[in-house]
Amino acid sequence: MNVRSFSLRPHKRGKVPPWKLALLLIAAGVLGRLVLWEMPNVEPVMAVALIAGMLLGGYYVILVPVAVMVGTDVLTYALGWSGAYSPVQILGLGAFVYSGFVLAAAIGQAYRPRLLFRTRTIAVMARISIPATILFDLWTAFGDWLAISRHPPMNWSLGQVLEMQVPFTLVHLASSLIFVPIFGTLFLYLHTHGWPMAGPSPSGTDDSGPE
């Protein structure tokens, strides 16, 4: 697996135009996040971000996760679903959450597997989602501590926050292992084969180097 340097230029396009794939990814992320709102740490945004990085790359690494988060955050605050955070706290913690998902997408871009529609490719995607999820949780737990938990009345140490984070990270890892293979299979198929009704096509578009 090669590690690639970051570039704002998207990868070579697959069978579906990148902007269409990006729109589908954003729609899947928004819908999934809203449907799973009542399940703490079970969310599809990590999977969507990773897949955007792997399949699209470039500026989509920023565009896709940020669009999903902005769309759902605006909607949930308008609907009154969101919690007790003040605008300042939202900006503080939100900066960590948004940048965490962009980081996940960048990891997807840097460690993208060969894009062939194979079990092995999905397995590599799932494997990459594990460190990406752990890094995201460490980053956002640090953000929570910095913006909220180190202040009165909590006065929690970073160690305490990380300790409390453990069960949530386990669920988040399970979430990634559910959504990365599901979305990975779906979007990798679209990327390599195109729309199912569009007729026969070659088996894959390998626009990357070796794993």
Add this chain to the structure above:
Amino acid sequence: MPGDAWSRWRAFAFFAVLLVAIAVLFAGASALYRVPPAAVVHDVHLRVEGPGWTIEYRADTTPNSTAYAILAEAADRLGFVLDARRYVAPLDSVLVESINGTRNGEDGLWWLYWVDGAYGDVGADRKALHDGSDVLWAFREYPPREASP
């Protein structure tokens, strides 16, 4: 082994490993985020501070030994309305949304709890009480600015 059969076998093995990993992760989270064991506690005092009103409740002996359960007991005994949202397993827990008609978000304030002077660090239904515990539910800004209740 023919190529197709080998591919199917690999896909099946991957799916099986994935399912086991997901089950282990969910089980681990449930084990770490435990509900406190059922216990009977004595001499528990509850105070609920709303906007312009206060409710006091004392239980000499009660099996409702969490910060949420004692509040639910008081609501039942004293006849005030308690509304809570329960999140889904494995990290299931309750979020109190309204007490006695005062709902989260009104005037930018929220229902928060303290047990024995310590701000809640887990869901209220996961916070164990002990003999002589003092429980405070207060309608405050989140996070509260005061270092103590």
